[in-house]
Amino acid sequence: MADAVTGAAPDTVPRTGPDTAPDTAPGAVIDLNADLGEGFGRWRLTDDEALLSVVTSANVACGFHAGDPSTMWRVCELAAERGVRIGAQVSYRDLAGFGRRSMDVPAAELAAEVAYQIGALEVFARAAGTTVAYVKPHGALYNRAVHDAQQAVAVVAGVRLAGELPVLGLPGSQLLLAAAREGLPTVHEAFADRAYTSGGTLVPRREPGAVLESEDEVVARSVGIARDGRVTAITGETVPVAARSLCVHGDTPGAARLAARVRESLEASGLRIAAFA
Numbered sequence: 489m490a491d492a493v494t495g496a497a498p499d500t501v502p503r504t505g506p507d508t509a510p511d512t513a514p515g516a517v518i519d520l521n522a523d524l525g526e527g528f529g530r531w532r533l534t535d536d537e538a539l540l541s542v543v544t545s546a547n548v549a550c551g552f553h554a555g556d557p558s559t560m561w562r563v564c565e566l567a568a569e570r571g572v573r574i575g576a577q578v579s580y581r582d583l584a585g586f587g588r589r590s591m592d593v594p595a596a597e598l599a600a601e602v603a604y605q606i607g608a609l610e611v612f613a614r615a616a617g618t619t620v621a622y623v624k625p626h627g628a629l630y631n632r633a634v635h636d637a638q639q640a641v642a643v644v645a646g647v648r649l650a651g652e653l654p655v656l657g658l659p660g661s662q663l664l665l666a667a668a669r670e671g672l673p674t675v676h677e678a679f680a681d682r683a684y685t686s687g688g689t690l691v692p693r694r695e696p697g698a699v700l701e702s703e704d705e706v707v708a709r710s711v712g713i714a715r716d717g718r719v720t721a722i723t724g725e726t727v728p729v730a731a732r733s734l735c736v737h738g739d740t741p742g743a744a745r746l747a748a749r750v751r752e753s754l755e756a757s758g759l760r761i762a763a764f765a
Contacts, residue, residue: 517760518714519733520751521545521656521677522743523577523626525563526554538744540566542751544763545573545733547624547656550605553579553587561612568616573763575656576606578643579626587627595642602646610650621765622675623647624656625663633663640666647672654765659730675764678719678731680710680750686721688729697722703746710734710750715757732764 524536525548540546546567549555567574579587581601593601602623610620625633625643633640640662647653647667654673657663664674681700683691691698700706713719719729736747751761 547577599645603649606650
């Protein structure tokens with residue numbers, strides 16, 4: 489996720505709009521997703537094998553911000569073996585910036601690039617005996633599609649070229665609004681390790697306390713979101729949060745251990761962990 493330093497749109501989540509109703513009642517079932525395959529050549533950022541033992545949905549880098557053919561194939565095979573749903577994590581074409589730099593890409597070009605990335609991952613998913621089950625933008629594209637209706641529509645057009653895949657994103661975002669208008673399934677996402685404002689938006693990364701560093705706090709936050717449909721804002725207020733999928737970032741030190749703790753706590757709280765796709 490990019491911030492103002494990189495020129496991307498602010499990290500905020502509007503809570504209003506026709507698609508903000510929960511995908512499922514809080515306290516019943518929750519999906520755990522993580523960004524995987526974020527390597528290139530000999531460089532690997534995520535512990536894919538360990539995370540695939542915990543999560544139920546894998547957002548696989550499709551080569552534009554990270555990932556290469558060998559990495560994509562390997563992650564698809566591991567995911568298929570473990571029954572983890574595969575999602576295409578599409579991005580701006582930005583290997584040097586890890587997809588965290590906002591770009592003004594013409595709509596037709598962006599749609600084509602989104603479809604291209606989904607198609608590339610689909611080849612390896614099929615080779616592993618499965619298929620791409622959903623789409624989630626990455627980094628600056630994810631942030632941009634929250635607020636920028638034109639870029640959001642372009643992303644959805646690219647998804648449409650690939651089929652009728654569900655779109656994973658932030659409640660009230662332009663991305664999910666555009667997807668809903670096109671008849672695509674939309675899935676609401678929340679973040680366990682991010683601070684929320686009293687208005688239900690994410691605290692921008694450039695601000696102090698935007699990212700939770702305490703594992704205990706992240707675990708408690710996860711249960712509150714998934715079981716109770718609520719989160720405590722950075723200013724102390726209780727804020728409603730509707731989410732069918734909970735993101736556990738895979739590019740932080742100890743991510744696999746933290747993800748395992750989150751899953752154990754969710755299950756101990758009576759929640760069922762299951763993919764949405």
